[in-house]
Amino acid sequence: TIYFIDGQFTERDGLKISIDDRGYYFGDGVYEVIKVYGGKLYTAKEHINRLFQSASKIKIAIPYEETQFMEIANELISTNKILDGHIYIQVTRGSSPRTHHFPQPAVTPVVSAYAVSNPRPVAAIENGVSVKTVEDVRWLRCDIKSLNLLGNVLAKQEAHEAGCTEALLHRNGLVMEGSSSNMFGVKNGKVYTHPVTNLILNGITRQVVLALCKDLGISVDEKPFTLDEAFEMDEFFLTSTTSEITPITSIDGSKVGSGQPGPLTVKLQKAFALQIPSFIMG
């Protein structure tokens, strides 16, 4: 496997990460996950753009251009012969002896990336998954795709221990998102999801789904809904780069609708599958 770090492609043995890396000390960095379908990048520009936005929000100046990230990603795909999988890109503020404030003078950010093969989660996409409600105790800048994922990790673990695939995060009684996904409910043919604020990550898949709803004439309300309302939805689904559109068939053990993936969810899944590179889903 060939990795990318600090401007170079290298075997795993050649990877050197400093103990003083601020990503390691503080989670002081940002990242992206870009899906690869049939050897082709999917919505890569949107992800790279969000990487720059996240970095800028925490005052990291990434020493690369968008086109360089595209080249790095494509090189990782071809040298590692990736068909279905994803690219992980991470940028930390850099390496400097441990102090909370930024290094002065500034150090060069550490940029690393790699590609992995992993098949689409077909069973979950077709059959749906269960979620557990978990209180959202994360910070107030969830719009930043930061390496600081402790709140997300603890929420996912709580869901996992309950035998669920994802945590349904709620704050002040309102549904926010998942620990690594965005959440959508469907009631009487209308799609509901949390609006873009500092309290959620504006998922690229979320944006694709909202565009598909528009194309299909499905009405959408980007308005927070309550946890109580979540239990009353006809359908529920989550979105993320790797999970695509995954139906949610139970919340805290209680069935959503019939307990089967809902018709509008399936319609969106079909429309989604049609626009990914090298259409594979039946």
Ligand code: PLP
């Ligand atoms: N929300 C959170 C907290 C995430 O970590 C992610 C992705 O991992 C998402 C939403 C979904 O975003 P995307 O569709 O861009 O993968």
